[in-house]
Amino acid sequence: MEEEKVVLVDKNNNQVGLMPKMEAHLKGVLHRAFSVIIFNDSGEMMLQKRASTKYHTPNLWSNTCCSHQREKENNISAGKRRLKEEMGFVTNLYDFDSFIYQVSFSNGLIEHEFDHILLGVYNEMPKINPDEVDEWKWISIDELCIDIEKNPEEYTAWFKIIVNKYSETLKKWKLQ
Secondary structure, eight states: OOOOEEEEEOTTOOEEEEEEHHHHHHHTOOEEEEEEEEEOTTSOEEEEEEOTTOSSSTTOEESSEEEOOOTTOOHHHHHHHHHHHHHSOOOOEEEEEEEEEEEEOTTSOEEEEEEEEEEEEOOSOOOOOTTTEEEEEEEOHHHHHHHHHHOGGGBOHHHHHHHHHHHHHHHHOOOO
């Protein structure tokens, strides 16, 4: 089976090529990604604890799900696909914002991503995929900010960036 490829982009999100996912993470090449954040009607955020078998950042808390767009796949379709694969449900998603980040991990891998944040609302229980997710929970943004400050090592790098940069805006976000 051929390894999944990521979409390489420039700093303006223009596609410049494709590369096998692991190669892109070894070389630290800028590529397209997305982070889905699901809220319930109480304004709590659904977090997942990444499975212990993940190739990087296992056992860390993060946003509801995340991954990479496939070639010619738009952000919303990619987010819905991955939400179903990881959390076992689909809901409407909305483009919120995007940012570029780069972080190196102790295993030699480098995340250098043009990350698109997608938001949605869901009030049911997820049906988590144990190959992707060990645990999940609902948490208020205020509680989350306090816990990230106390225990930053328990959260993924990209999720800490999202929370630090957007927490006040996310508290006010409501489905239009």
